[in-house]
Amino acid sequence: MNTIQFLMDGFSIAFQWQNILFAFVGVLIGTAVGVLPGIGPMSGVALLIPVTATLTAGLPTEAAAASSIILLAGVYYGAMYGGSTTSILLNTPGESSSVVTTLDGYQMAKQGRAGSALSIAAIGSFAAGIISLIGLVLLAEPLSNVALQFGPAEYFSLMLLGLAAVSGLAGKSMTKALMMTVFGLMLGTIGIDAVSGIARFTYDIPVLYSGLEFLTIAVGLFALGEVFKTVLERDHEDGTMAKIGRILPTRKDLKESAAPIMRGSFLGFFIGVLPGAGATLASFFSYIGEKKFSKTPEQFGKGAIAGVAGPEAANNAASGGAMIPLLTLGIPGSGTTAILMGALIMYNIQPGPLLFDDHPEVAWGLIASMFVGNLMLLVLNMPLVKVFAKIIQTPKKYLLPIIIAISFFGVYAVQYTTFDLYLLLACGVLGYLLTRNDFPVAPLVLALVLGPMIENNMRRALTISNGDFSTFVTNPISLALLIVAAAWLLVPLLLKLKGRSVVLNEEG
């Protein structure tokens, strides 16, 4: 039987009335999970597992498994849709993968283009969802093999490329951006080192063993930093907060977003396939890439719609790509997919090399339902844009306490420790001081994500090669990535020497 045949069978399962209902409930809850702080996709999916188990109790095992995974996966990709909402409206990322959306999304909202930003995020997510699904259908098998070939050396070079690209996040001063990068890398070393098992900078405080949580730092720097800035600099008195203009993006917006969405989708999909890289990285790469490709890079950080469209497409496509190692190899690429895998195992269905042979109805039913679910999300989200966009018109004196509350709830719900709340506050103050003095905070956040990955993969690679550094250049994929990274750094330098003006950028 060929792929199309399998997919058609999948659709016949996805179109059963209860599965349409399950997909709808899933994406609905997912949207809520994404929008509401205080619950992330991971805990959302985990907490729904017992509920779906009860709901599907009457069905035969295979059908029950298909139905519950359809619902749970709906929550997962639904949350990716919803995650951008608070980033755009309140500068408060709900998930780590939507941190980068704050950079331009919030600026757009400030200019009264919240409607455009939200709807382009939804459209981008939809396009990316469909593209990554087509990729999943056509390329699952070969890509899972490529993903396996990605060893520590290749990961190291890929992450290094990411770090080289950090210049794309620089503000007025490259020096300050580099300082922030180093600061982020340093913060990333806190915790138990995964390679040697040695505790670093933990001072025997157990709460530091697992390192500083990325989301806490990002929310503190972005959301609370902005709140402090508004309060201290009395931004609320000028009352220039723009009214929401139109809800739908203009023709110009659409035209500017089309290419970033396509690029973001492909990039996100391929990064998502790599276990451990994930949606956060995909969104950063997309942002940095878009800025590089843009004819008007100076617009980035000031409300460039491409800076919303690209990353939002990328993080959604990544969640589609992450299904490949999950389904074909049984290797979860992220915390949430690990929980999805646990749910399948509960029904005695083990994701892995045999899944498509042993349980085709579950695997293909899920894939087909994701097409349906993505369509539902688009239909569901577009009218919501209108509702959400109104939030931005709330007077500052009400909005600021809401942002503070949302930040605290959101962080506590992920970490469950009061330590993170203090950290959040500290990062808020820090974020204010940094942006006030033109230190861009985005490089810090990116370095915090990349640092541990670069370090661990480098040391893994060196352990395997018995300390031989040539492993990074003898390996073709790794070498190619290193060359791109070098070019990324050197080409602008050369251009600058030729007299081109330096890119200016202002952070929100």
Next chain:
Amino acid sequence: MLKKIFSVSMAGVLALSLAACSSGGNTTASEAKYPERGITIVAPSGAGGGWDLTARSIAKTMNATKLIEEPITVENKPGGGGAVYMAEYATKEAENDYMMLVKSPPILINNNKAEGNSPYGYKDTTPLAQLTRDYGAIVVREDSKFQTLTDVLEAIKADPTAVTLAGGSAPGSMDHLVGILPAFEYGIDPKAVKYVSYDGGGEAVAALLGDNADVIATDASTIAEYVKSGDVRVLAVSSPERLEGELSEVPTFMEEGIDAEFTIWRGIFGPKNMSDNAKEYWSTKLEEMSKTEEWKQELEQNGWQSEYKDAAGFEEYLQTQEKVIVELLTALDMQK
């Protein structure tokens, strides 16, 4: 008349004193009566992990079978691989009969290793029962040149730099210890073994399949699927006897001449100063629960192997396991 008043008042006094008596009696009765209110089981990790699933299964089964009528809630307290909540549990909750804790070997490992140390161990709790078990497995790729565990160990002995061992957790934690244990028993310096840690068992399997590791140490329960698909071979398992199902052909460490075993158990603990009647209550209820159909269903659904040990047996077992772990960590120079 007067007499009547007197007798009434006497009756009143009597009634009052009776009431006093009975209320006094009630107090002692209610001390004996445990539980009086809802109980919390803590999973010292985020939602969805092994500890969390175990805690939720216990809560669900106890309430569904009406063994415990009081509502049981599960709380997640992640941080430091369980060490953050352990400190709170051993100190602030030491007297709280209404807080239970689900844990596994890290309670022993974290307490005894130098780095990322948790100052509190199982002795700061009241072990109530072991409920499930899993074992470690030594796994190679299908096309590996290694046919037996001894092949691997001989190769490491000949040239430790030639063999890469990988696992899903940092050195000094579970996968590492499972992988190192046979080498240590075989007389190899465990520090010389080249160990690469990945972020979780899934990534370790990916490293094996992608030829970035020669051997991995992982859980026996999760590897069966890859054995079925023919991608990997399991060379040995850390169980005392052969396993059932997919891995029934796989020899144990013992059969391979390695005098060691390692169980990845999960159990439930009470607070350090748990009252006697609360301890007895849980012991009885847990034993009853382990025999119910509902619990067996939970185990099957989650793919867990049942192994019930009562409080006394569990504590004794923890003592012997702690010795093994301390010995291993000492050999690795990672002991506290």
